[in-house]
Amino acid sequence: MxxxxxxxxxxxxxxxxxxxxxxxxxxxxxxxxxxxxxxxxxxxxxxxxxxxxxxxxxxxxxxxxxxxxxxxxxxxxxxxxxxxxxLLKDFVLSMPRGAAVVYPKDSGQIVTMADVFPGARVVEAGVGSGALTISLLRAVGDEGHVHSFERREEFAEIARGNIETMFGGPHPAWELSLGDLAEELAAREEPGSVDRVILDMLAPWECLNAVATTLAPGGVVICYVATVPQLSRVAEAMRADGRFTEPEASETMVRGWHVEGLAVRPDHRMVAHTGFLIQSRRLVDGAPRLAPKRRASKSEYTEEDLQAWTPVALGERVVSDRKLRRAGRDAASLAEHAARAQREIDEQARADEGQVRDD
The missing domain is CATH 3.10.330.20 (Vcp-like ATPase; Chain A, domain 2)
Known part of the structure; x- marks a missing residue:
């Protein structure tokens, strides 16, 4: 050797x-x-x-x-x-799900825009079916830490099964907590100890105070929202809070192309809008938020405006208990099969190590 x-x-x-x-x-x-x-x-x-x-x-x-x-x-x-x-993009679109998944085109943007680095401490809410969690765990590596918050136990179990299927067992960098991030985060993470926060939820503006408390100065927060009203409200909430930089909003569209000889054209179908990403960074306490001056515009919300952000108004789909139970069973079964394959890998590795020692 x-x-x-x-x-x-x-x-x-x-x-x-x-x-x-x-x-x-x-x-x-x-x-x-x-x-x-x-x-x-x-x-x-x-x-x-x-x-x-x-x-x-x-x-x-x-x-x-x-x-x-x-x-x-x-x-x-x-x-x-x-x-x-x-591949990861194939797995997340075919795995059992209870909640809608974050599409690969968005999870890739989140990992890059948030600068999720190896060893980073990341907080995520909610976990959904675990699609984004898998990308975050791959980015932070075994020495990092991803703390996921999920309010619904059924979603948490589906996510656990999907994550263990992808990694062949429990991931050493993952921690899952059941509960509302706005209420639980301060009790579970030290102030200023978190590098990145990813919020994939209906009302992320309700969590900004908890996020600002635990996010380190310079840390990144990214919110993934589905509708224009949500995007508007979380942006104004970040500005009103005063502890974040001027928010930046975007959406990502990916269009495939048909390429065969000289027949080169865009695909007739594409996954266009899936959600908006809005990003900001934590300022040090007491620092002013610097932002370009804007024309006066309506930024206060009436009671009628507030009703536009109810789950029903935003088109949130109600997932039946039967579907959740089936997805949970499927995820657990796939995780069990993956664990069996991982045990085979471990046994072969031990056998190879023993053979090297004997030689």
Missing amino acids: SEQQESHPNPIGATVRGAANRRGPFRSGERVQLMDETGKMTTITLVDGGEHHTHRGVLAHELLIGQPEGTVVSNTSGIQYQALRP
């Missing part, structure tokens, strides 16, 4: 949570994305002795278990399937 290799005894980073289960051959318990000859995508969970049934034949899971990514296999009818592990 060379000197360089000795200085990096674990070059593939198997001890980093979620790294080992993104490499190597397919294992029982893993999620696999299949694409058939027509381009149709299907995500399945591999199990010993399992089969994937369609009206066009049966594909035995044993044809994939132990094979490398990028393998092409045929079912009983000769239909070919290309097999790859789902």
